[in-house]
Every structure is written in structure tokens, then in C-alpha cells.
Amino acid sequence: MPLQLTKLKLDRELPVPLARQLYVQMHQQIMQGQVVYAERLPASRDLANTLNLSRGVVVDCYEMLRIDGLVVGLGKRGTQVCYQQAAPVLAKRRRRALDLSARGNNIAQARHYEQASLLRLTPGLPDLSLFPHQQWLSLxxxxxxxxxxxxxxxxxxxxxxxxxxxxxxxxxxxxxxxxxxxxxxxxxxxxxxxxxxxxxxxxxxxxxxxxxxxxxxxxxxxxxxxxxxxxxxxxxxxxxxxxxxxxxxxxxxxxxxxxxxxxxxxxxxxxxxxxxxxxxxxxxxxxxxxxxxxxxxxxxxxxxxxxxxxxxxxxxxxxxxxxxxxxxxxxxxxxxxxxxxxxxxxxxxxxxxxxxxxxxxxYGYLGEHLARTRAIYNERRRLCTEYLQQHGADLLNIIPSVSGMNSLVQIKHSMDFAKLNTALKLAGFGCMLYKMRCPDTDKPDIYLVLGHALVGESSLELTLSQLLTVLRHLSGTQAT
The missing domain is CATH 3.40.640.10 (Type I PLP-dependent aspartate aminotransferase-like (Major domain))
Structure with missing residues (x-):
């Protein structure tokens, strides 16, 4: 099957050399079997005249195809395609299924929750603005x-x-x-x-x-x-x-x-x-x-x-x-x-x-960093607890904690778990939701894990206020 000239479209406005454009399209026709093995390509002068190109553009294109091993020069007899596609698999033969091993499937399927690190109140993430980047990079x-x-x-x-x-x-x-x-x-x-x-x-x-x-x-x-x-x-x-x-x-x-x-x-x-x-x-x-x-x-x-x-x-x-x-x-x-x-x-x-x-x-940089962040995170934990107790006591139970970078709260009102999770993400929150069953109840309660370490003091009240707004909207309650 000869080269399909009508499919060769060159754009002189593109910042791509014409020889490169021609090469890419001819390469595609050869690899897809549209130009078959032993087929002779048009003479460089003839193809240049047909496409309104200089002969040097076509010569450069043929040279790139030759380097790729797709064509071979035959001297005065022109240029011939030397790439031969593998014979297609017979339709009657069943194609062998390619899959992972049982162990491989266990590894691939053992996915866990992927945290969105840029969302507010994402638990377990430190405040990077507090890290001594200059000292770290200096080492x-x-x-x-x-x-x-x-x-x-x-x-x-x-x-x-x-x-x-x-x-x-x-x-x-x-x-x-x-x-x-x-x-x-x-x-x-x-x-x-x-x-x-x-x-x-x-x-x-x-x-x-x-x-x-x-x-x-x-x-x-x-x-x-x-x-x-x-x-x-x-x-x-x-x-x-x-x-x-x-x-x-x-x-x-x-x-x-x-x-x-x-x-x-x-x-x-x-x-x-x-x-x-x-x-x-x-x-x-x-x-x-x-x-x-x-x-x-x-x-x-x-x-x-x-x-x-x-x-x-x-x-x-x-x-x-x-x-x-x-x-x-x-x-x-x-x-x-x-x-x-x-x-x-x-x-x-x-x-x-x-x-x-x-x-x-x-050099003591880690010790200094921990002393500083421990005091700051503890203060943020205190401020978070006080704000939620003052403005969200009708909606949340704050679970006391003496360690960690997160705060845990229990949602008092009944909510749809999936809808709440979606609403929080849409509002830009990375809080994690858990269902925990209390000993004296049959229905599990929803708990919210708040990463207070990630929120600075200047934006903490606004962040928590917006969080309460989302929760009140889903619970149908009004601020007291």
C-alpha cells in the first residue's frame, strides 16, 4: 500500500520544523501498516513538489526514518520501507490473560485513605511554616x-x-x-x-x-x-x-x-x-x-x-x-x-x-524545633477546645486529650456519613471521619478528627467558624 499523500498535513504556523512534522506523520503510517514492507516511497523531489516543500525538507525526513530503521536507501532506485510488522495473532487462538499474582493483588488492593495535604484541619500534618528550613538546607x-x-x-x-x-x-x-x-x-x-x-x-x-x-x-x-x-x-x-x-x-x-x-x-x-x-x-x-x-x-x-x-x-x-x-x-x-x-x-x-x-x-536543631512546636501546638489545641466549647457545645462533644497533633470531637446530631464527608471536602476541610459505637447505644456515633496543629492562631477562629457552619447546615440546627 503506497504512502497516503492526502493524509499528510503540514502547518507552517507551528513552531515545529516541517521536516519533523512530515517525519511524524510518515512514521505513523509505516508503524500502523498503512505503508507496508518493501513499498517504495516517492522520490524526494516528487514528494517535495507535491507538498510544495523544498527538497531538503523531504531529504531530512527520509534520513530520520532511516535512522529509526524504518526505511533503507536503494541509491538510484529510491527509498524503500524495510519495517515489517509482526504477523497478527490468529483470531481462533485465545488471548492469554495478563494479571498480577495473588500476592500482587493483595498489595495493589491494600489501599488506604489518601490525605489531601492542602486542606484545612487535615490531621497528622505539621505546620511547615514553623520548620527551620534554613538550618536544614544548610546541612x-x-x-x-x-x-x-x-x-x-x-x-x-x-x-x-x-x-x-x-x-x-x-x-x-x-x-x-x-x-x-x-x-x-x-x-x-x-x-x-x-x-x-x-x-x-x-x-x-x-x-x-x-x-x-x-x-x-x-x-x-x-x-x-x-x-x-x-x-x-x-x-x-x-x-x-x-x-x-x-x-x-x-x-x-x-x-x-x-x-x-x-x-x-x-x-x-x-x-x-x-x-x-x-x-x-x-x-x-x-x-x-x-x-x-x-x-x-x-x-x-x-x-x-x-x-x-x-x-x-x-x-x-x-x-x-x-x-x-x-x-x-x-x-x-x-x-x-x-x-x-x-x-x-x-x-x-x-x-x-x-x-x-x-x-x-x-547540632540541636531538632530539639529546638520540638520545644517550639510542642508549645505552639499545645496552645492551638487549647484555643481549638475553648472555641468549640463556647460556640459549638450544642453540636459537638469535645474529647479531652493530653497528647498528639489532633483534636477529636463527637457529633451530637444524626448526620449522613457520606454527605458529611463530601460537604467537608467541598468546603476545603481535610478532617477525617470515624464511626465509633458507644457501649450504651446500638447506633454508632460520628467522630471528627481535627488537625489543630496545621492551623495558625490568626486563622483558627475563622476556620472553626466555617466548620461549624457546614455542620449546622447538615444537622439543620441554628447557632445558639
Missing amino acids: SREAWQQTQGIYQREGGLKELKLSLRNFLVQYRGIQIEDLSCLLITTCSQGALSLLANLLTDAGELAVLEQPGWTGAEGALRQAGLHLHHIPLDTEGALVPQGIRAKLAVLTPNAQYPTGAVMSMQRREAWLQYSQAHAVWLIEDDYAAEYSYQQHPTPSLLTHPNAEQVIHIGTMSKLMLPDLRLGWMVVPKCIAASVCASINTLGLQPAYSLQQQLALFIH
């Missing part, structure tokens, strides 16, 4: 120069491990004697996913708090685990009865989303359950540094009976959400295996980034 070149030529370090850079060890002692009371037990990872989500695959087999049971962080649920589902959700009471997550789980994910120092601190008696009960049934306890201490108690409760890992406790943490909420740098503290008996798995799967952050964080901690 970038120094860190990069110090890590040139480093290809792999077992479990992370030693410099960062030493800095983190001091950090964990100061802020979480965790004593790490053997640095091999402290491993650097990309984030809490990645750490949970890795541990779920290393410590369990598909089909086994894992325990999660209800309500809880949806990211943890996705990390466990991708490993093929069956999930058992446990409710909360005033002392924290209830210990399962009659259930033989393989691991449990807990947030004892600041339960998400309630912010409640697990009592010492309940911690003892969980550790006894872990020892009696050989259950791994994964302690996700995502914001221990933002405890507003005078004497914060120490980490679960500090208990003498914490042989099967794994502690994970991240810098995303303390510093920058996109930092993608965290850690885990694991028992000595599995440290080498977990470390090898991190290296095998390539789950370590860039070494220059690890060194930059090590310097940031070493």
Missing part, C-alpha cells in the same frame, strides 16, 4: 560531601543511629545498648509492611485498634493477613479474649485518632497476652514528642517484659511529611534478619539524607 551540602562513595551500610548510617539513640533516650525513655537493633527505614508504613511479611504467613490473624490508622490496615492486608479489630475503652485498646493472633499493632502513647494514653494496667495485660500466646506487639509511637503531660508515659518497649515488642517511629510528623525517613527498634534475635531484608528490598533512605538528619539532631 545538605555537608551531608552530601560526607556520604560520597557510600554504597551500603547495614541497617543505616552509624552516625544517624548514634544521634537517634540519644534522641530516643531523651524523648521516649528507650535505652538501646546494641546499635544493630536500631534499623533505619523509609517510613512507618514501609516498616509495618516489612514486619508483616517477615513475622507472619498469609492467612494468619493480626489485631488492630478500632478506630485506628488506616495505613496500618493496608500494610497488614498486603501481607494476606486476616484482621481482627478490637474496640477501645477509657484505658485503651482491649486485650483480645479467645483469639490467637500472630501480631498486634498498638498506639499506646497517643492512640490514633482519640489521642488517649493507654493505662499502665492495660499495658501489663497486653504484655502478658503477648508472652502467653507468642504475639508480636508492634508499637507505633508516631507522636510521642507531642505529649502535654508533665511526666509522659514511657514507651511500651521500656517495660522489662517487652521481649516481643517492636517499636517503630517516623520523622514525618515531627519535621516534614515528605521526608520519608523512620526507624524501628527490634529484638536482638531477629535484628540481623530484618536488617538483611531491608537491604534486599532496598528500603533504606538515601545516605546523604540520613547524614543530614544525623547532623540536624547532633
